[in-house]
Structure formats: structure tokens, C-alpha cells
Amino acid sequence: MILVLLIVFIWTLASLLSGGFFPSIKNTLRFAVTIPACEYFKSTGKTLTNSLLGFFLAFVLAIISVLLSYLNRTAKDFFNAVNTFVQSVSVLVWSILSIIIFGVTSSIPPILVTTFAVYPILLTSTLGAVSVLDRKLIEVSKMLGASKLQEFTYVLLPGSIPYVVSASRAAIGIALRISVVAEAFGASGGIGYQIVYNYDLARIPGVLTWSILLILLMIVIDFFVLKPVEKWTLKWKM
Secondary structure, rough: OHHHHHHHHHHHHHHOOOOOOOOOOHHHHHHHHOHHHHHHHHHHHHHHHHHHHHHHHHHHHHHHHHHHHHHHHHHHHHHHHHHHHHHHHHHHHHHHHHHHHHHHOOHHHHHHHHHHHHHHHHHHHHHHHHHHHHHHHHHHHOOOOOHHHHHHHHHHHHHHHHHHHHHHHHHHHHHHHHHHHHHHOOOOHHHHHHHHHHHHHHHHHHHHHHHHHHHHHHHHHHHHHHHHHHHHHHOOOO
């Protein structure tokens, strides 16, 4: 409640100090109700689709990378190098390159950019989880004659789930923010596209409306989906 009151105070103050150039809460709400509900659902659905597909692709790539790293030392060094490289490239660069390759109207750039942004987080977290698991479990599995692939599948992967889920909570939040950035460069729709579209038309209430929608979307997903799932998986922590 204190945070909400602080935001309202800062917003009102900004509107007064800018001489009305920065729209008031009332004007923003008045603009927000003029947007058709179908437009909200369409843009929100587009952003969620881009974010979740990018996250899922990054998740699959991270698990495969960790598996190969566990099976082969050379592969581990390779994926560590890949991880460093991907983290070193700006989201802006990924966005521009993907748009150059796939085109402005393509839906692929937001998904790929999200994947590149989320992959290092999931890879680092999963590698770290595998390294801190109880080594006694590994020794027991070896005594029972398990192969390295079986060790990974039945011991390491299940044991790392709490760590991966915690990282996924942060990763999905980043996925939403990054996909919006990529959408802003293209014309395939989404909340990011709507923010830039309204900015280009000098409709500041529209910019604020879609920005607030993104914030609320992230809060709802984190509070009602990700946080409960993370709490549930912590029971499995070894």
C-alpha cells in the first residue's frame, strides 16, 4: 500500500511539474478505457506467447547444454565459453540482428532475443545446482551400476529442480521485459509494439497505459504462478 501511495504521489507531482505534458492518472485512465478489450487481449497474448516460447526454448537448450557438459569435459568448456559470449552481447544487438535476418514483421525476433537473454541465467543456475548436490547420492548411484546418463536423469536433474525453478522465476520476468524490447523494434504486435506505436503518435497516456499493463502482468504471473510453484519445489531441496 505504501508503494502504491508513493507511485500515485510521484505520478501526480510529475504531471503538475510538467504543466500537464506528463498525463495525470485521471487522463491516463480515461484513455485506457477507450482501447477495445480485444486489443488488450491480442497484444497481451502476443507478448506472453513470445516470452514463454523464448523461455521454453532457452530452458530446453540449457538442460541439453548441462547434460552434454556432465557427459564430456570438452563440452563443458565449450558451453562455458558460449555462456560468456551470449551474456556479452547486448539485447539491442540481438534485436537488430534478428530483425535484419527475419524481417520487421516476423514473430521470430522477439522469441529469439528472449531465448538469448534467458539462456545464460538458466544455464548458470543449472550448472551450479548440479555442482552443489549431495555427492553421496552420485556415489550410491555409481555403486548401483548407473551410467552417467542415468545419474543425470534420475539423480542430478530431479535434485536440481528447486534451483532451476528459482532461476526460472527470475528468468520469466526477464523474458517478459526482453520480449517487449524486441517487439518495439518490429511490427508483429505485442505490448512493446503498442508502447512504441503510441510514443510515435505522441500519445503519452497510451504509453503509460501499456506500460502499466506490462507491470501488472508481471506482478500477477510472479505472485499467483511463479511464487507458489517455487515454494512447492523447495520441499524437494536436498
